[in-house]
Amino acid sequence: MTDEQLMRECLRLAKRGAGRVSPNPMVGAVLTRKGQILARGYHRRFGGPHAEIDCLARFSGSLRGTTLYVNLEPCSHQGKTPPCARAIVESGIPEVVVAMQDPNPLVAGRGIRALRRAGVRVRLGVLEKEARELNRVFVHHMSRRRPFIHMKVAQSLDGYIAPRTARKYWLTGRESKALVHRWRSECDAILVGAGTIAADNPRLTARLSRGRNPVVVILDGRLRVSPDARVFKTGSRVVLLAAQREFVAKERKVAALVETGCVVLGLRGINSRINIKTVVQALYRYGFMSILVEGGSSIFSQFARSGQTDRLSVFIAPVLLGDGIPAFSAGKAVRSRQRRRIRLSARRIGPDMLVESIAE
Numbered sequence: 626m627t628d629e630q631l632m633r634e635c636l637r638l639a640k641r642g643a644g645r646v647s648p649n650p651m652v653g654a655v656l657t658r659k660g661q662i663l664a665r666g667y668h669r670r671f672g673g674p675h676a677e678i679d680c681l682a683r684f685s686g687s688l689r690g691t692t693l694y695v696n697l698e699p700c701s702h703q704g705k706t707p708p709c710a711r712a713i714v715e716s717g718i719p720e721v722v723v724a725m726q727d728p729n730p731l732v733a734g735r736g737i738r739a740l741r742r743a744g745v746r747v748r749l750g751v752l753e754k755e756a757r758e759l760n761r762v763f764v765h766h767m768s769r770r771r772p773f774i775h776m777k778v779a780q781s782l783d784g785y786i787a788p789r790t791a792r793k794y795w796l797t798g799r800e801s802k803a804l805v806h807r808w809r810s811e812c813d814a815i816l817v818g819a820g821t822i823a824a825d826n827p828r829l830t831a832r833l834s835r836g837r838n839p840v841v842v843i844l845d846g847r848l849r850v851s852p853d854a855r856v857f858k859t860g861s862r863v864v865l866l867a868a869q870r871e872f873v874a875k876e877r878k879v880a881a882l883v884e885t886g887c888v889v890l891g892l893r894g895i896n897s898r899i900n901i902k903t904v905v906q907a908l909y910r911y912g913f914m915s916i917l918v919e920g921g922s923s924i925f926s927q928f929a930r931s932g933q934t935d936r937l938s939v940f941i942a943p944v945l946l947g948d949g950i951p952a953f954s955a956g957k958a959v960r961s962r963q964r965r966r967i968r969l970s971a972r973r974i975g976p977d978m979l980v981e982s983i984a985e
Contacts, residue, residue, distance in 0.1 A: 626657075
């Protein structure tokens, strides 16, 4: 097998950790000799063995003449687990092929240098573009020092997310819903506005996917959400509610929310609205790497105008509503300095069309 084929196997393995390893990156490793695979491993869960260690644990025998392929630079620092670079050196593996350097400042080339100083041959850059794409969220989090924001909109052909009179209305098909639940299982948190909780009373779980249920973040400037909402009754996951500081002074309401297990954040705001950049930075400090923004119209518009959206996914259902709640409400245009180059793509998801843009 070629270098590219072996590295693609690393990437395939790495994807298995999606939704389970955050805030760590997804990493796969393959141990080979003369192009033949001897063992495979990947990072399975946060706090568990890294891919290199998992791979080595699955092979017994001489490591003479072997090459280890890994899609991300082996770590060189003590974290939840010991340094992988040290383990590789101690194992006696003579050669390591790495797709990309780790953007984490705690590593950032140190792992590669440690290997080379110990006499291990290191080749860097095999399928680097594909490796960066796989861990786009991790790279973004490390380089931009804020969570990766993925905004999901489901709308009719004429641009409405729901009729004005309906309490709850499904626009898209089951295939689109299943994909969104997979996205939920892979992100750290779902973010919605208080209006969505009041109108739809959603559970906001990943029940159609095998992954975990993410944290739920509710933007509720005036502290209007009811403690009886279903989102507070879905198990042991955390719900964060961000409200304007002066409204958090309502001790009885806060106490009722806290009793459900909710964490209430008091943030600065104007006219009952909290600045989106303030929210995003607060979530970064909490350690969130990726946020899936699910609505409603006011929240979509605030994120769009803030310049904080990194990926926009719009599901377009084959229906015309004629009138209803628009996906984006009117407001100030995005300032020119906030505009970023984007990549556009479109594909069918069941009966729906999914149009996506990813900021470069």
